[in-house]
Amino acid sequence: MFGNYITIPHLLVLFPLLAGVLTFFIKKESSAKSFSLLAVMITLLISIASLYFHNNKELSGLTFNYMWLKSIGAKFSMALDGMGRLLTFLTAVSFPIILIAGYRSSFKNANVFYGLILLAQAGLMGVFLSTDALLFYFFWELALIPIYFLCSYWGGEKRIAATFKFFIYTFTGSLFLLVGIIYVYLHTGATRFSDHSFSLNAFRTVILNSSQQNFMFWLFFIAFAIKMPIFPFHTWQPDTYEQSPTSVTMILSGVMVKMGVFGLIRWVLPIFPMAVVKFDNVLIGLSVIGMIYASLIAIKQDDLKRLAAYSSIAHIGLMSAAIFSMQTVALEGVVIQMFAHGINIIGLWIVIDLIERQLGTRKISQLGGIAHKAPVLTILLVVIAFANIALPLTNAFVGEFMMFGGLFKFNIWYAAVAGLSIILAAVYTLNMVQKVFYGNTNALTESMKEISWNEKLVLMVIVVMIFLTGVFPQPIFELTKISVAPISTIFK
Amino acid sequence: MNNILQIVWLIPILPLIGFIINGLGRNNLSKTLSGLIGSGVILASFIISVYVFLSVKEGNTHLIHYFEFINTVSLNVHFDFQIDQLSSLFLLIITGVGFLIHVYSTSYMHEEPTKDFAKYFAYLNLFVFSMLLLVMGGNYIIMFIGWEGVGLCSYLLIGFWFKNNEYTNAAKKAFIMNRIGDLGFLLAVFWLLSKLGSADFHQVFDNVAKLTSFDIGGITLLLFVGATGKSAQIPLYTWLPDAMAGPTPVSALIHAATMVTAGIYMIARSNILFTMAPLTQAIISIIGISTALLAATIALKQNDIKKVLAYSTVSQLGYMFVGLGVGAYTGAVFHVMTHAFFKALLFLGAGSVIHAMGGEQDMRNMGGLKKYMSITHITFLLGCLAIAGMPPFSGFFSKDEILAAAFAHQPILWIAGVVGALLTAFYMFRLYAMTFHGQFRGTHDQQHHLHESPAAITIPLVILAILAVVGGWIGIPEVFMHGGHRLEAFLEPIFEKSNHIAVKHELSHATEYTLMAVSVGGALIALLFAWNKFSKYQKAEINETGIGKVIANKWYVDELYDKVIVQPLQSLATFFNQVIEKNIIDGLVNGVGKAVHYGSRQIRLLQSGLVGTYILLMVIGMLILFIIQLFL
Amino acid sequence: MPVYYYIFLAVALFSIGVIGVLIRRNAIIIFMCVELMLNAANLLLVAFSKMHHQVLMKTNPTAASDAQVFVFFIMVVAAAEVSVGLAIIVMMYRNTHSVDVNFLNRLKN
Incomplete structure (x- = not known):
C-alpha cells in the first residue's frame, strides 16, 4: 500500500516522532493534550491497519528498507512480522489508554510532557520494527531518553536519585549491547557496499565459535536482562516505578519491559543458540529464583506501586525462564503473555493512580474499605487482579499455562518451583485486595468517590480486552505463530 | 438425538447469562426480579440437564466440539464438552440441588440491600457456571478453567460480607489453599501434555498404555494433590470449615452440590x-480415612452449628476418597450424590435455624426448637438419619457400599471407617439434640422471634428431605435385590476399563450382612448415646482438658500450619526485603556507584592546581614511558 | 665530531630545563627553562640532520639537508609561545603582584 515509499512500519515510527516534535510547539496545555491524544489514536488506527494487512510471512510483506550509512552497511530497514505486529499493537493501544486515564491530571510544561511521551512511543515502535542491529540500538536508546526526562522532571520526591540510577543502570546495559553489536558486526560477511553488515539476517547467519558466542551472549543478555528486569538486575525498577509519574510507569512496565523480552527472542536466541543451550540452567535458575524472590518481597510491600513492581518482576521472571527453556510452546506462551501482561499491568497502574490521586496515598496500611465507596472501581480492580494472577478465561492464563508447560518439558523441578509463584501471587494480590478494598472505611477512605466516566471507560476497555483475549486467544496465535515457531526449531 | 447437541451449550451459558444480567443490573433490578432471574436460569439449566440425562440414559454419549481454544504448532486445546453418564449425573446434582439452594436464597438473603442481593445471585450463578464447566469439560484444561473458577467464586462468596476482616481472611485462605492444590493439578496436566501431547480425556484414557508406571504414579499423585485442595482432604482441608464465613446457602452450595465434589469427580x-x-490408590485411601477420622473427632467438640456440619463434610469427603482409593468408583460417586442431598438439607436446615435465631450459630444457645419449627425439625431429623447411615435412608446405601469395598480391600480400612461412622452418628445427634430438644437456652428476645421459616425455605427443605430418604434406592446392593444397583449399571461405561483391570473382591452375602449389621448397630448405639447425653443439655462452662482440649482446638492444625509454613515464609520474605534486597543486591548496585564516587573524589585531589606538581607528574610519566620503551 | 657529543649536550640542556621547571616557582625562570628545553630539541634536530646528511652524501652527492628546516618551525612556535607566555605572565603580575606560579592554583576555585 502507499506505493514503495511509505509503508506501515514507516508510519508507525515516523508518525509519533513527527507528532511528538510538533507537540513541543503547542504552548496551551489543553491543546497539547488533545493533539497528542489525537496522534496516538491515529497511530492506533495505523496499527489496526497493520493487523489487517498481515500475510503471515516471516519478516516480509510490510517491510521498509533503504541504505542508511552505506559504507558501514547499516540499513534503515524495518519489518513487521507477527510478533512485531502484536507488540506494536500493544504499544499503539496502550498509549491512548494511558493518555485517557491521565486526562484529568495536569502537568506543568504539558507540551514537553506529551511531546516526550510521543517520542518514547516512536522509540518503542522502532525497537519492535527494526531489522538492523544499529537501527535497533538507535531506537533502543531513543526510547530510553524521553523516559529519563519524563521521570526526572515530573517524578516524585526522590526522582533525581531514582532516575539517575535507572538511567545509569540501563545505559550501562546498553553499552554492553553496543559493544556486542559491534563485535558481532565485525564477524559478519561482506555486502555489496561494505565489508560487514548490521542486518538481522547477517547477524543470524554470522559464524562465531562457541567461546565467542558465550562472551557475546552475556553482553546482549545483560542489556536485555536489565531492561526486563531479571533477578538480580532488578533493583532499579521498584524505585523508578515508585518515583515516576504514573503515566510513565505505565509506559515503562506495560511496554518498555517488553523490549527486553522481545530483544531476547529476536536478537539473542537465533544469534547465539549454542550459548543459550550452554547456560540454560543458569539462566532458568536465575529467573526462577527471581520469581520466588520477587513474589516473597511483594508480600511485604506496603506501597502499592512497589507491590505492582515486584509482581511485575515475578511475571517477567517467568517469561525469561520460559524463553530459555527453548520450547515452542513456551515461546508461544511468552509472546501472548507479553501482550496480556502489558494490558493487565497498565490496568493495575490506572487503579493505583486513581486511588493515589483521590486520597493522596499509596500506602496499603492507610487504606481500606474502598469497596463501599467505589464499587465499580472495586469490581474492575478485582477482575484485573485476578487476571494478574492468571485465572483461567482471563488473558494471562493462556500465556502462563503455556510457559509453565514449556518449563515443565524442560525440567519438572523448575516448573514445580516456579509454580510456587502462582500461589504466592495469589497471596500478595488477595492481601492487597483485602486490605485496600475490603474491611471498613477509615477517616481517609471515607472521602473516596466513585471514579469518573473516562476512568471507567479505559478500565472497561482493559477488562473487555482481558476477557476477549482470555476466551479467544486463537487470533493472537494465528498472528504470531509463523514468527515464533521457527526460532525454537533452531534448538531441536 | 441431534437436538441434544444443539442445546447442551445452554446448560452452562444460562447461568452465565444470569450472572451477567444480575451483575450489570444490580443497581436497577428489584429483589424479586434478580431472584427470579438467578433461580430461573438454573431451573432452565436443570430442565435441559434432565433432558440430556434422559438422552444419555438411552446410551447417547457425545463429545461436542465448539471452537479451538488454543491451536498452535505445539499445543492443541479444543473447547469441548463431554456429555456422558458421569457428567450428566453431575449435571443433575449441580443444577438440581443448585436450583433448590437458589430458591432458598431468595428468602434467606432477603434482608440484604437490593444491590447486594443481586450481587449475591450473580456470584451464585457464576459459581454454578464454573462448576458446570468443570463437569462438562472434554479435557483437563477446560476442566481446569472450571476448577479455578469455583475457587474464585468461593472466594467471592465466602468474603461476601467483606466488611468483616475475618470473613475476608477465610475467603483468602480458601482461595490460597485451593491454589496449592491447583498447582498440583496443573503440573499433572503438563505431565500429560509432555508425555502424550494431549489433555483430551479420550486421548489420555485411550493411550494410558503409553505411559510408564512412574509417569502414571506421578500424574495421579499430582492430580490427587489438586483433589485434596478442592475436596478438602488432609493436608489442605482447613479452608473448608472457615468457609462458613459466607452466607449459609453458599455453604450448602460449596459443601453439597459443587466445589468439594470437584475432586471426586476428577478422580x-x-x-x-x-x-x-x-501406590497412589493406597495413599488416597490412607489420606481419605485419616481425614474422615480427624474431621469426625473435631466435629465432636464444635459448638457452632455450621462448624459441625463443615467438619462432617470433610469427614464424608474422606469416605468418598476411601471409596476412590479402593476402586469403588461407583460407590464414591453414589456417596457424592446422596451426600449432596442430605448435606444440602442439613445446611439449609441449619440456615433456617440460624434465620429463626436471628443470626445465632452457637448450639449452646439453642435447644427446644422443635416446638417452633416443625418442618425444619422433621426434615433435619431425616437428614441426620441419612448421614448417620440408618437404613433405609440414602446415606446407608452409599456408605455401606464404600465400607464393603474397603473391607474387601483391607479390613483395617473398614474398621476405621466404622469408627468414623459411629462418630458421625454421635456428633450429628449431638447437634440434633442440642438444637431441637431440651430447653431453649437463648435470650428472651430470640425466643420471642422464633418462627417457622417461609415457604421459599421450607419447600426446598422438604424436597431435599424426600431425596435424602429415597435417593439411596437407586443403588440397592445386590444382596437385597438382584439388579437393584441401577446406578452401577448406569455408570458402567465410565468405569468399564478400570473394572476390567482391577482385582475383583467378592464378598459372600453372609459377610456383607455382618458388616452392615455391625456398622448400623454401632451407629445406632452411638446415636442413642448422643441422644441420651445431649437431649437434656444444660448450658455450663466446661473447661476442656487433655485430649478434649486438643480436639476442641481442632488438633491445633491451623496453629501448626501457621508456625511451620506461614511464619517461616513471612520471616523469609522480611529477610529478603530487608536484608538481601536492600543491603546485598541494591547494596552491590549502589556500591558500584559509591565506589566510583569515592574513587573520583580521591583522584580529584591530584588536581591541586599547582603547576609544579603537574609537571612533575608529567615528567615522571615520560620517564616511565621511556623506561618501558627502552627496557621492556 | 661524533654525534653523541651533541646528544650529551642536548640531554644536559634538556635536563637543566626540566629541573628548572620543576623546582623554580618564578614564572619567568620557568619560562626560560621551557625555552632551554626547546632549544635542546633544536640542537638535536640540527645534529641528527647533519649526521643523516653525511650518510646520504655517500650514495647521493646531491642530497639536501632539508631536515634543518624543522628548526625554523620550532623557532617560530617558540616565538609565538614567548609572546603569549609573556603576555600571560604580565597579566598574572598585574593581578597578583607576583610571578610565583603557585599563586595560580587559585584558578581552581
Whole structure:
C-alpha cells in the first residue's frame, strides 16, 4: 500500500516522532493534550491497519528498507512480522489508554510532557520494527531518553536519585549491547557496499565459535536482562516505578519491559543458540529464583506501586525462564503473555493512580474499605487482579499455562518451583485486595468517590480486552505463530 | 438425538447469562426480579440437564466440539464438552440441588440491600457456571478453567460480607489453599501434555498404555494433590470449615452440590489412571480415612452449628476418597450424590435455624426448637438419619457400599471407617439434640422471634428431605435385590476399563450382612448415646482438658500450619526485603556507584592546581614511558 | 665530531630545563627553562640532520639537508609561545603582584 515509499512500519515510527516534535510547539496545555491524544489514536488506527494487512510471512510483506550509512552497511530497514505486529499493537493501544486515564491530571510544561511521551512511543515502535542491529540500538536508546526526562522532571520526591540510577543502570546495559553489536558486526560477511553488515539476517547467519558466542551472549543478555528486569538486575525498577509519574510507569512496565523480552527472542536466541543451550540452567535458575524472590518481597510491600513492581518482576521472571527453556510452546506462551501482561499491568497502574490521586496515598496500611465507596472501581480492580494472577478465561492464563508447560518439558523441578509463584501471587494480590478494598472505611477512605466516566471507560476497555483475549486467544496465535515457531526449531 | 447437541451449550451459558444480567443490573433490578432471574436460569439449566440425562440414559454419549481454544504448532486445546453418564449425573446434582439452594436464597438473603442481593445471585450463578464447566469439560484444561473458577467464586462468596476482616481472611485462605492444590493439578496436566501431547480425556484414557508406571504414579499423585485442595482432604482441608464465613446457602452450595465434589469427580473421571497406580490408590485411601477420622473427632467438640456440619463434610469427603482409593468408583460417586442431598438439607436446615435465631450459630444457645419449627425439625431429623447411615435412608446405601469395598480391600480400612461412622452418628445427634430438644437456652428476645421459616425455605427443605430418604434406592446392593444397583449399571461405561483391570473382591452375602449389621448397630448405639447425653443439655462452662482440649482446638492444625509454613515464609520474605534486597543486591548496585564516587573524589585531589606538581607528574610519566620503551 | 657529543649536550640542556621547571616557582625562570628545553630539541634536530646528511652524501652527492628546516618551525612556535607566555605572565603580575606560579592554583576555585 502507499506505493514503495511509505509503508506501515514507516508510519508507525515516523508518525509519533513527527507528532511528538510538533507537540513541543503547542504552548496551551489543553491543546497539547488533545493533539497528542489525537496522534496516538491515529497511530492506533495505523496499527489496526497493520493487523489487517498481515500475510503471515516471516519478516516480509510490510517491510521498509533503504541504505542508511552505506559504507558501514547499516540499513534503515524495518519489518513487521507477527510478533512485531502484536507488540506494536500493544504499544499503539496502550498509549491512548494511558493518555485517557491521565486526562484529568495536569502537568506543568504539558507540551514537553506529551511531546516526550510521543517520542518514547516512536522509540518503542522502532525497537519492535527494526531489522538492523544499529537501527535497533538507535531506537533502543531513543526510547530510553524521553523516559529519563519524563521521570526526572515530573517524578516524585526522590526522582533525581531514582532516575539517575535507572538511567545509569540501563545505559550501562546498553553499552554492553553496543559493544556486542559491534563485535558481532565485525564477524559478519561482506555486502555489496561494505565489508560487514548490521542486518538481522547477517547477524543470524554470522559464524562465531562457541567461546565467542558465550562472551557475546552475556553482553546482549545483560542489556536485555536489565531492561526486563531479571533477578538480580532488578533493583532499579521498584524505585523508578515508585518515583515516576504514573503515566510513565505505565509506559515503562506495560511496554518498555517488553523490549527486553522481545530483544531476547529476536536478537539473542537465533544469534547465539549454542550459548543459550550452554547456560540454560543458569539462566532458568536465575529467573526462577527471581520469581520466588520477587513474589516473597511483594508480600511485604506496603506501597502499592512497589507491590505492582515486584509482581511485575515475578511475571517477567517467568517469561525469561520460559524463553530459555527453548520450547515452542513456551515461546508461544511468552509472546501472548507479553501482550496480556502489558494490558493487565497498565490496568493495575490506572487503579493505583486513581486511588493515589483521590486520597493522596499509596500506602496499603492507610487504606481500606474502598469497596463501599467505589464499587465499580472495586469490581474492575478485582477482575484485573485476578487476571494478574492468571485465572483461567482471563488473558494471562493462556500465556502462563503455556510457559509453565514449556518449563515443565524442560525440567519438572523448575516448573514445580516456579509454580510456587502462582500461589504466592495469589497471596500478595488477595492481601492487597483485602486490605485496600475490603474491611471498613477509615477517616481517609471515607472521602473516596466513585471514579469518573473516562476512568471507567479505559478500565472497561482493559477488562473487555482481558476477557476477549482470555476466551479467544486463537487470533493472537494465528498472528504470531509463523514468527515464533521457527526460532525454537533452531534448538531441536 | 441431534437436538441434544444443539442445546447442551445452554446448560452452562444460562447461568452465565444470569450472572451477567444480575451483575450489570444490580443497581436497577428489584429483589424479586434478580431472584427470579438467578433461580430461573438454573431451573432452565436443570430442565435441559434432565433432558440430556434422559438422552444419555438411552446410551447417547457425545463429545461436542465448539471452537479451538488454543491451536498452535505445539499445543492443541479444543473447547469441548463431554456429555456422558458421569457428567450428566453431575449435571443433575449441580443444577438440581443448585436450583433448590437458589430458591432458598431468595428468602434467606432477603434482608440484604437490593444491590447486594443481586450481587449475591450473580456470584451464585457464576459459581454454578464454573462448576458446570468443570463437569462438562472434554479435557483437563477446560476442566481446569472450571476448577479455578469455583475457587474464585468461593472466594467471592465466602468474603461476601467483606466488611468483616475475618470473613475476608477465610475467603483468602480458601482461595490460597485451593491454589496449592491447583498447582498440583496443573503440573499433572503438563505431565500429560509432555508425555502424550494431549489433555483430551479420550486421548489420555485411550493411550494410558503409553505411559510408564512412574509417569502414571506421578500424574495421579499430582492430580490427587489438586483433589485434596478442592475436596478438602488432609493436608489442605482447613479452608473448608472457615468457609462458613459466607452466607449459609453458599455453604450448602460449596459443601453439597459443587466445589468439594470437584475432586471426586476428577478422580472418578480419570479412574483408569488411578486404577493403574496402586501406590497412589493406597495413599488416597490412607489420606481419605485419616481425614474422615480427624474431621469426625473435631466435629465432636464444635459448638457452632455450621462448624459441625463443615467438619462432617470433610469427614464424608474422606469416605468418598476411601471409596476412590479402593476402586469403588461407583460407590464414591453414589456417596457424592446422596451426600449432596442430605448435606444440602442439613445446611439449609441449619440456615433456617440460624434465620429463626436471628443470626445465632452457637448450639449452646439453642435447644427446644422443635416446638417452633416443625418442618425444619422433621426434615433435619431425616437428614441426620441419612448421614448417620440408618437404613433405609440414602446415606446407608452409599456408605455401606464404600465400607464393603474397603473391607474387601483391607479390613483395617473398614474398621476405621466404622469408627468414623459411629462418630458421625454421635456428633450429628449431638447437634440434633442440642438444637431441637431440651430447653431453649437463648435470650428472651430470640425466643420471642422464633418462627417457622417461609415457604421459599421450607419447600426446598422438604424436597431435599424426600431425596435424602429415597435417593439411596437407586443403588440397592445386590444382596437385597438382584439388579437393584441401577446406578452401577448406569455408570458402567465410565468405569468399564478400570473394572476390567482391577482385582475383583467378592464378598459372600453372609459377610456383607455382618458388616452392615455391625456398622448400623454401632451407629445406632452411638446415636442413642448422643441422644441420651445431649437431649437434656444444660448450658455450663466446661473447661476442656487433655485430649478434649486438643480436639476442641481442632488438633491445633491451623496453629501448626501457621508456625511451620506461614511464619517461616513471612520471616523469609522480611529477610529478603530487608536484608538481601536492600543491603546485598541494591547494596552491590549502589556500591558500584559509591565506589566510583569515592574513587573520583580521591583522584580529584591530584588536581591541586599547582603547576609544579603537574609537571612533575608529567615528567615522571615520560620517564616511565621511556623506561618501558627502552627496557621492556 | 661524533654525534653523541651533541646528544650529551642536548640531554644536559634538556635536563637543566626540566629541573628548572620543576623546582623554580618564578614564572619567568620557568619560562626560560621551557625555552632551554626547546632549544635542546633544536640542537638535536640540527645534529641528527647533519649526521643523516653525511650518510646520504655517500650514495647521493646531491642530497639536501632539508631536515634543518624543522628548526625554523620550532623557532617560530617558540616565538609565538614567548609572546603569549609573556603576555600571560604580565597579566598574572598585574593581578597578583607576583610571578610565583603557585599563586595560580587559585584558578581552581
